[in-house]
Amino acid sequence: MEYILEMKNISKTFPGVKALNGVELKVKPGEVHALMGENGAGKSTLMKILMGIYTMDDGGEILFNGQPYHVHNPKEAMDTGVAMIHQELNPILDMTVYENIFVGREIRKNGIVDKRAEIEEAKKLIADSGLHVSPTETLRHLTVAQCQLIEIIKAISVNAKVIVMDEPTAAITDREVELLFGHIRKLKAQGVAIIYISHRMDEIFAICDSVTVYRDGTYIGCGTTKELDEAALIKMMVGREITDVFPKLDAQIGEVMFEAKHITRADGKVKDVSISVRKGEILGIGGLVGAGRSELVEGIFGMHRLSGGEVYVKGRKVRTRTPSDMIKEGVALVTEDRKVTGLNLRGTVNDNISMVAIRKALVNGLYSQGKARKLSQEYIEKLKIKTPSGDQIVNNLSGGNQQKIVIAKWLLNDPDVIIMDEPTRGIDVGAKRDIYLLIGSLVQQGKAVILISSEIPELMGVCDRIAVMAEGHLSGEITRENFSQETIMTLASDIAV
Amino acid sequence: MENKKSFSAIFSEYFIFVIFIALVIVLAIMKPSFISPKNLANILKQASINGILAFGMMFVIISGGFDMSVGSTVAFTGILAALLGKGQYPLVVPLIVALIGGLAVGIVNGVGIAIGDLPPFIMTLGTMTAVRGLALLISNGKPVTGVSEGYRAVAAGSIAGIPSLAIFLIVVIIICSFVATKTVYGRRVYACGGNIQAARVAGINTTLIRISTFAIAGLLAGLSGFLMTSRVTIGQPTAAESYEMDAITACVVGGVSMSGGVGKPWGVIIGTLLITVIANGLDILGVSSHWQKIVKGLIIVLAVLMDVKGKSRKD
Numbered sequence: 001m002e003y004i005l006e007m008k009n010i011s012k013t014f015p016g017v018k019a020l021n022g023v024e025l026k027v028k029p030g031e032v033h034a035l036m037g038e039n040g041a042g043k044s045t046l047m048k049i050l051m052g053i054y055t056m057d058d059g060g061e062i063l064f065n066g067q068p069y070h071v072h073n074p075k076e077a078m079d080t081g082v083a084m085i086h087q088e089l090n091p092i093l094d095m096t097v098y099e100n101i102f103v104g105r106e107i108r109k110n111g112i113v114d115k116r117a118e119i120e121e122a123k124k125l126i127a128d129s130g131l132h133v134s135p136t137e138t139l140r141h142l143t144v145a146q147c148q149l150i151e152i153i154k155a156i157s158v159n160a161k162v163i164v165m166d167e168p169t170a171a172i173t174d175r176e177v178e179l180l181f182g183h184i185r186k187l188k189a190q191g192v193a194i195i196y197i198s199h200r201m202d203e204i205f206a207i208c209d210s211v212t213v214y215r216d217g218t219y220i221g222c223g224t225t226k227e228l229d230e231a232a233l234i235k236m237m238v239g240r241e242i243t244d245v246f247p248k249l250d251a252q253i254g255e256v257m258f259e260a261k262h263i264t265r266a267d268g269k270v271k272d273v274s275i276s277v278r279k280g281e282i283l284g285i286g287g288l289v290g291a292g293r294s295e296l297v298e299g300i301f302g303m304h305r306l307s308g309g310e311v312y313v314k315g316r317k318v319r320t321r322t323p324s325d326m327i328k329e330g331v332a333l334v335t336e337d338r339k340v341t342g343l344n345l346r347g348t349v350n351d352n353i354s355m356v357a358i359r360k361a362l363v364n365g366l367y368s369q370g371k372a373r374k375l376s377q378e379y380i381e382k383l384k385i386k387t388p389s390g391d392q393i394v395n396n397l398s399g400g401n402q403q404k405i406v407i408a409k410w411l412l413n414d415p416d417v418i419i420m421d422e423p424t425r426g427i428d429v430g431a432k433r434d435i436y437l438l439i440g441s442l443v444q445q446g447k448a449v450i451l452i453s454s455e456i457p458e459l460m461g462v463c464d465r466i467a468v469m470a471e472g473h474l475s476g477e478i479t480r481e482n483f484s485q486e487t488i489m490t491l492a493s494d495i496a497v
Numbered sequence: 498m499e500n501k502k503s504f505s506a507i508f509s510e511y512f513i514f515v516i517f518i519a520l521v522i523v524l525a526i527m528k529p530s531f532i533s534p535k536n537l538a539n540i541l542k543q544a545s546i547n548g549i550l551a552f553g554m555m556f557v558i559i560s561g562g563f564d565m566s567v568g569s570t571v572a573f574t575g576i577l578a579a580l581l582g583k584g585q586y587p588l589v590v591p592l593i594v595a596l597i598g599g600l601a602v603g604i605v606n607g608v609g610i611a612i613g614d615l616p617p618f619i620m621t622l623g624t625m626t627a628v629r630g631l632a633l634l635i636s637n638g639k640p641v642t643g644v645s646e647g648y649r650a651v652a653a654g655s656i657a658g659i660p661s662l663a664i665f666l667i668v669v670i671i672i673c674s675f676v677a678t679k680t681v682y683g684r685r686v687y688a689c690g691g692n693i694q695a696a697r698v699a700g701i702n703t704t705l706i707r708i709s710t711f712a713i714a715g716l717l718a719g720l721s722g723f724l725m726t727s728r729v730t731i732g733q734p735t736a737a738e739s740y741e742m743d744a745i746t747a748c749v750v751g752g753v754s755m756s757g758g759v760g761k762p763w764g765v766i767i768g769t770l771l772i773t774v775i776a777n778g779l780d781i782l783g784v785s786s787h788w789q790k791i792v793k794g795l796i797i798v799l800a801v802l803m804d805v806k807g808k809s810r811k812d
Contacts, residue, residue: 335695340694346690
């Protein structure tokens with residue numbers, strides 16, 4: 001038996017749409033197998049079939065360990081040896097580490113939960129994984145990366161032969177990514193197969209052995225990371241060559257548009273940071289996760305109290321007490337987490353696009369659905385948002401399209417200064433390119449853009465100037481002619497000055 | 498994702514409407530007297546106070562809140578109106594005082610929740626208990642009698658065959674529907690309930706919006722208190738017990754999501770009418786009030802079940 005898991009001719013039809021069309025996935029024991037494709041390619045649907053959340057259409061076949069595999073829910077999948085670590089972790093924050101590991105399959109003694117045995121077992125598992133937490137700690141007190149490792153420990157403890165990891169690095173820092181990769185290598189050595197879903201190319205080539213690519217619900221191809229390169233993978237995913245991953249449009253750089261001086265946050269997460277950006281300029285803010293980049297812009301935007309600092313827009317000092325103060329001055333903030341602070345997921349595309357500049361959707365002082373629809377239609381076309389209509393509920397759209405809606409809602413307000421916090425996180429190559437081009441056209445129109453990103457190549461590709469933060473302070477600033485990965489990394493890890 | 502709404506999606510969206518029509522037809526066939534003009538007027542009358550409360554509740558729930566205190570507020574403001582409505586002042590005085598009393602309770606709720614950061618359930622559970630105490634206190638625990646003729650006539654009268662209570666309801670419905678769907682304020686209430694953090698970042702004063710929704714609920718509870726005293730002709734400190742639950746039921750049955758951000762005024766109208774029609778219809782059929790409660794409970798659960806199932810199928 002060569003493969004631990006074989007999924008053949010898998011199709012899945014939802015009312016009105018065929019999400020998967022006869023795809024296949026073959027995974028060998030002890031390999032890390034990347035599953036790639038743009039948003040909407042069908043990766044999650046396939047994984048939900050594997051976990052028993054969806055039922056596949058007739059005609060498909062799944063073999064696990066050479067045996068036919070039929071599961072009806074995630075618990076049966078886990079009992080069979082397939083576990084999944086979700087993109088958005090759902091640990092029970094108020095329960096302890098050991099309770100989370102054993103939730104749903106508690107160790108029982110005479111029908112009563114054997115707490116002592118659970119703690120003992122958890123202690124062993126934690127020690128094996130090299131994690132330093134107490135089994136009786138509540139998860140609320142752990143970092144995201146630690147919670148993720150707990151999920152992995154849980155998967156190992158059920159003796160999973162196949163572990164699915166959906167965007168496991170989306171929420172953790174670079175240092176923690178290394179830790180995670182260490183665990184993945186250990187699992188490989190034990191013969192566990194890992195299905196790895198990620199949009200980050202560097203990770204695919206760093207940790208994966210083979211890659212399967214889907215596009216629009218169909219199987220495109222499979223190969224090893226040794227024989228494929230980044231360009232070939234992108235071509236498989238997008239269906240055409242993307243010669244220029246980071247397009248940069250020429251823009252006329254003018255006078256200073258926006259200046260923040262000596263910004264210090266009341267909670268101490270940002271200390272004495274000064275930045276400025278000119279008309280037509282793209283300023284990047286780099287740094288490790290936790291360096292205080294989002295905290296800086298949220299402070300500037302009036303979402304958190306500042307204990308010091310001043311903000312100037314077009315040379316005039318402005319108030320920064322609430323977001324609406326900044327919005328009035330023509331500043332926009334595309335926040336980091338679109339689901340938490342960006343979108344009303346239960347609302348329609350029209351509702352969301354008209355959220356900031358709702359006054360534009362008024363007729364005689366009253367909200368007009370027709371006008372809101374017309375305005376949002378304009379941006380749906382401009383930003384190439386893929387949606388059946390403006391009346392679609394935002395939650396039903398893919399990540400890239402949701403991100404474009406967040407941007408559209410701010411652009412409708414016609415801002416002069418646009419701050420974007422990780423605008424390309426978790427979205428596919430094609431949508432990323434659309435956003436870079438959009439940023440380029442914004443500065444061409446004479447706006448100023450501040451771009452926060454954790455991906456150094458992205459910052460280097462798009463920005464005119466990069467300010468780097470470390471531990472809440474500004475550790476340096478580099479102009480385009482001096483950009484280099486090493487300089488940025490050195491500044492980013494500039495701990496305690 | 499679907500390009501066109503399937504039949505099942507449309508069906509689930511208008512499910513409650515279908516149920517309502519079906520129920521009316523069944524009742525009309527079983528008891529033709531059900532659709533007599535007299536009984537229809539009666540239904541409107543019975544629906545009016547719950548309907549007014551339900552529209553206040555609609556704003557609160559759509560903004561992501563929840564109000565347990567409206568029943569007590571109705572009793573409290575009803576007592577206020579009864580004490581001032583014995584003929585010693587013009588009728589507008591008890592009306593204004595009842596409205597102000599309700600508004601005050603609503604603002605207290607809103608401030609505790611939006612500024613004090615208390616969970617809506619806890620805050621309004623507190624005011625529900627305390628305001629009931631207040632009603633007992635100012636009435637000495639006894640019914641307030643002696644309501645003037647003119648005041649009694651408010652609820653008893655009718656215009657062109659439509660009971661005046663129903664006219665109050667219709668005015669409230671028109672104003673509330675207009676505010677919810679046509680004003681910037683209304684859209685912002687939806688935005689707050691959909692995602693309060695995103696609303697804040699979008700420059701919306703979410704604190705003010707949340708306080709104002711509770712204020713609206715309180716104000717309408719004050720109006721209900723005024724009307725209730727006129728209708729029953731005395732001020733009863735123990736009246737309007739569990740009216741908040743009927744208001745919540747009307748909203749939920751009408752498709753207002755308890756998690757906020759979703760709900761349509763016409764749904765609340767249907768929800769209110771459905772509950773009233775069930776009670777009225779079962780009364781006409783001679784079914785005991787004990788059974789009525791069981792049926793009402795089943796309807797709530799079934800309506801929401803269909804709603805949830807309908808939505809999960811769409812995803």
